[in-house]
Amino acid sequence: MNISVIIPACNESASIGTLVSQIKSLYPDSEVIIINDGSTDETAAVAKASGAIVYSHPYNIGNGAAIKSGIRIAKGDVLIFMDGDGQHNPHDIPKLLYELSCFDMVVGARPKEGQSSYIRGVGNKIYNMLASYVAKFNILDLTSGFRAIRADIAKRFVYLLPNTYSYPTTLTLCVLRSGFSIKYIPIIVEKRKKGASKIKIFNDGIRFLMVIMKIATLFSPLRIFVPISFFMILLGSINYFYSYLTQGRFTNMSALLFTTSFLIFMMGLISEQICQMRFERSEGERKFNDLKIFEKDSSQNKIAP
DSSP, rough: OOOOEEEEEEEEHHHHHHHHHHHHHHHHSSSEEEESSSSSSSHHHHHHTTTOOOESSSOOOOOHHHHHHHHHOOOSSEEEEEOOOOOOGGGGHHHHHHHHHHOOOOEEEEEEGGSSSHHHHHHHHHHHHHHEEEEEEHSSSSTTTOEEEEEHHHSSSGGGOOOOOTEEEEEEEEHHHTTTOEEEEOOOOOSSSSSSSOOOOHHHHHHHHHHHHHHHHHHOOOOOOOOHHHHHHHHHHHHHHHHHHHHSSSSSHHHHHHHHHHHHHHHHHHHHHHHHOOOOOHHHHHHHHHHHHHHHHHTTTTOOO
């Protein structure tokens, strides 16, 4: 099994050297890739001196953009994502790899006390519940950045990943809604060695919510359209009963709410069909490309008479 460990880092010189050394001591033959996302300190130099492959962005593009760069240049069959701030323990990597023999992606789930603040812990719980509804799967830690995934699956969804911290959310929902399997295992999260988290609760919180809505409409539109349609029917029914009791008639507002509910439901059905057509087309293109690669390899390996 060829392993590539991808670590996005921005001004993490205080912890990156120790992290790379620990990984190299556990897996000497592994490919450790540090994506230097526009650091202004010695992150790149320290990582390179520790034996990592360093790929630098000319300026800070984003955590998700660093992950995408790592996925594109990684050569391993298995990709492991970790944070560069020292919070993830490299000794948990064997746990991820052990479960990866049976699952397509394995994610390290942080305990409640591993959340950096009470507000963020509550927010993550709400996002986990909403994402679990969309994916029809019990998601324990939607935003965990410590995970192992098969390289072919990660490369399949790289174009959908955002440039921001919401990439774990997108990747998790893409994997689940495409029919791949996920396993959550408990991990212990260490305190940051230096500095503070770069995630902004309000801005990134709204972004996480929009990502969940986007992936839901991309892979399973009815999970969004049906509840909204039902809500409009409920409003229409309440308005009708109220107007009937007070005015003794069926009002235009009730008709508008019922009509809107019907239109939203029909839009959901159309979106579901478009989603299915897009998925079948992408699957067909992937199988065609795989067949071309197989035929090419077969012709190159053919033994001359």
